[in-house]
């Protein structure tokens with residue numbers, strides 16, 4: 001029988017019927033991390049490995065009902081938030097974070113998919129910056145998303161100073177900021193921790209930069225020349241949430257998640273005719289190897305040879 005002590009992780013995200021990203025990718029990741037996965041759906045997409053064709057949001061009341069139904073019965077140890085396509089959904093989710101005092105909230109601001117229609121329009125983005133990011137433990141934009149968020153923050157500052165939008169007096173344009181600078185700017189503005197992911201960087205690495213409690217940490221990674229990278233961001237945020245649910249610190253959770261996602265990319269699974277899903281099974285294998293190693297180390301030296 002499954003122990004009720006199993007860490008529970010809730011994904012609040014959109015459906016990806018092709019199975020690599022969104023709630024489908026999140027549930028696979030959470031399972032591979034040996035946690036119990038739950039999902040409240042913000043909307044549905046019509047997409048495959050070639051791109052996103054359409055997005056449709058669930059009605060506000062229905063999102064509220066899903067969240068209330070799940071959380072009042074099974075309180076999550078961590079929450080991952082993904083696609084949000086309605087401004088009203090941001091406020092509903094923030095109300096739930098407050099109402100149920102949810103902890104370990106990881107927000108992956110999926111603004112636009114790699115290919116296809118945009119998920120989050122300007123009003124959603126503004127609400128995320130004003131309400132959701134300050135309520136999150138960690139926000140995980142990729143580089144283009146971080147640039148869009150920085151631009152929105154600088155536009156807001158210009159507006160507040162009565163200057164023309166995009167004047168950005170005394171500030172470098174978002175495109176000239178480094179990932180570390182963007183993490184710090186967003187983190188300071190929203191009073192939250194920020195991990196800018198390096199999957200889209202132009203250099204040969206896949207290095208992620210985290211701004212957390214006034215300090216920067218760098219998570220280095222080699223770039224893998226893989227054909228299948230659909231769902232890397234979803235897997236990273238779900239894996240961080242799962243490891244926080246298991247009691248890891250934020251820095252350790254990011255470190256473990258990055259190693260797991262690297263293994264999933266290296267799996268180089270060939271699914272579909274476009275950018276296929278990462279190999280979530282590889283996370284399960286890594287997770288088992290880690291657990292076996294911990295079990296061996298926890299045994300007394302005389303028992304280890306057996």
Ligand SMILES: Nc1ncnc2c1ncn2[C@@H]1O[C@H](COP(=O)(O)OP(=O)(O)OP(=O)(O)O)[C@@H](O)[C@H]1O
Nearest residue numbers: 142197198199200206222223224231232233234236
């Ligand atoms: N080719 C790669 N090789 C190694 N690591 C990678 C590669 N691409 C992305 N990563 C890593 O995967 C994680 C997700 O980063 P990425 O920038 O791809 O997020 P994302 O764009 O939100 O993902 P998605 O493609 O799902 O939207 C990061 O830890 C990043 O460093």
Ligand SMILES: Cc1ncc(COP(=O)(O)O)c(N)n1
Nearest residue numbers: 014015021022083113114231
């Ligand atoms: C429902 C949903 N959520 C998140 C993504 C991630 O986007 P990407 O296509 O860049 O991996 C996606 N494709 N679909």
